Amino acid sequence: MASSRSYSFLLFSVLLSSAGTTVTSASCSRADREALREFQSGLSDPYIGIFTSWTGEDCCAHWYGVSCDPSTGRVADLTLRGESEDPILTRAGRSGLMTGRISPAICRLDRLSNLIIADWKQISGPIPSCITSLASLRILDLVGNRLSGPLPANLGKLSHLTVLNVADNQISAQIPKSITQISGLMHLNLASNHISGDIPSDLGNLKMLSRALLGRNQISGKIPPSISYMNRLADLDLAENQLWGSIPAFFGSMPVLSSLYLDSNRLSGLIPPEILGSKGLGILNLSRNELTGLIADVFTSRTYFTALDLSYNKLTGDVPKTLSKATFVGHLDLSHNHLCGRIPAGLPFDHLEAASFASNDCLCGWPLQACRS
Numbered sequence: 001m002a003s004s005r006s007y008s009f010l011l012f013s014v015l016l017s018s019a020g021t022t023v024t025s026a027s028c029s030r031a032d033r034e035a036l037r038e039f040q041s042g043l044s045d046p047y048i049g050i051f052t053s054w055t056g057e058d059c060c061a062h063w064y065g066v067s068c069d070p071s072t073g074r075v076a077d078l079t080l081r082g083e084s085e086d087p088i089l090t091r092a093g094r095s096g097l098m099t100g101r102i103s104p105a106i107c108r109l110d111r112l113s114n115l116i117i118a119d120w121k122q123i124s125g126p127i128p129s130c131i132t133s134l135a136s137l138r139i140l141d142l143v144g145n146r147l148s149g150p151l152p153a154n155l156g157k158l159s160h161l162t163v164l165n166v167a168d169n170q171i172s173a174q175i176p177k178s179i180t181q182i183s184g185l186m187h188l189n190l191a192s193n194h195i196s197g198d199i200p201s202d203l204g205n206l207k208m209l210s211r212a213l214l215g216r217n218q219i220s221g222k223i224p225p226s227i228s229y230m231n232r233l234a235d236l237d238l239a240e241n242q243l244w245g246s247i248p249a250f251f252g253s254m255p256v257l258s259s260l261y262l263d264s265n266r267l268s269g270l271i272p273p274e275i276l277g278s279k280g281l282g283i284l285n286l287s288r289n290e291l292t293g294l295i296a297d298v299f300t301s302r303t304y305f306t307a308l309d310l311s312y313n314k315l316t317g318d319v320p321k322t323l324s325k326a327t328f329v330g331h332l333d334l335s336h337n338h339l340c341g342r343i344p345a346g347l348p349f350d351h352l353e354a355a356s357f358a359s360n361d362c363l364c365g366w367p368l369q370a371c372r373s
């Protein structure tokens, strides 16, 4: 989340600095000003006073959070964040809180490129479905509110979208199928909502996607094979859903995949050896599934895991010997399985605690009790 924010901040700064210094800027379009006022009247901000600067005619000049295309006076950016280092918040000495709804009047700002209404905690009601008519939209960030209802079905119309973040709301229903038409989408964050149904089978059409965060929802079905085509995917979070079926081996050969969270689902079968032996994966969490079989003995000196969590499964066999060849294993959790045998000695284990191996069938050796023979 943090990096998608700094990313949008960067884009915003570029937008501002490219807004020329030579021409005198056009002042606020009257239609946009009226749309902004209608938007404002749908919200109540009892603590911060975000809207106190929204006075006078020129919404492009000093209205908090509003910036315009200086050549047209049309609103291009609306950024209202309830949690930031902004003086308006630090002066208030607290993070923001707003109630109310996002008025459909927002859809009349039809030159909007960035729409960020983030972390106000109690803005409720639906995401206006007319939002899909904002054809220039690049960043849509509504994280951290209490928005409910479905994502608009024709979301795919937002063909310039690069960032879609509606995490930490109460969005329900399915992921709209049309989402896979947004070919330039780079960051997709739908985490911590009430989304159900399957992952669209052609999600892999999103070739530019680098972060796909869908964790903490009620998503079911299998992991779609098309994900293997996402050559820029670095972070995939499908944790705390109701996914079933097996874990595809292709995760082990995706070119830039570095974190994979599949924990707390109903995934079964073996852990593909390709994944454990992958050179790029630094975080792998498969905890709390129904995985069975052995942990493949495929680790090498190129193994480097900041976190490897295979706890709460039904894994059998021993702790693989080659794991001691790993260059680094920061956090290892193999607890609550059916492992048995001697824990291999070696460097990456030196800092581990007994909890990493607790509640197995018959493991022994440091950091557990000594083996008998």
Ligand SMILES: *[C@@H]1O[C@H](CO)[C@@H](O)[C@H](O)[C@H]1NC(C)=O
Binding pocket: 239, 240, 263, 264, 285, 286, 287, 288, 307, 308, 309, 331
């Ligand atoms: C892995 O997932 C489990 C269950 O969702 C969670 O409790 C655990 O903290 C996670 N482990 C790491 C290293 O993030």
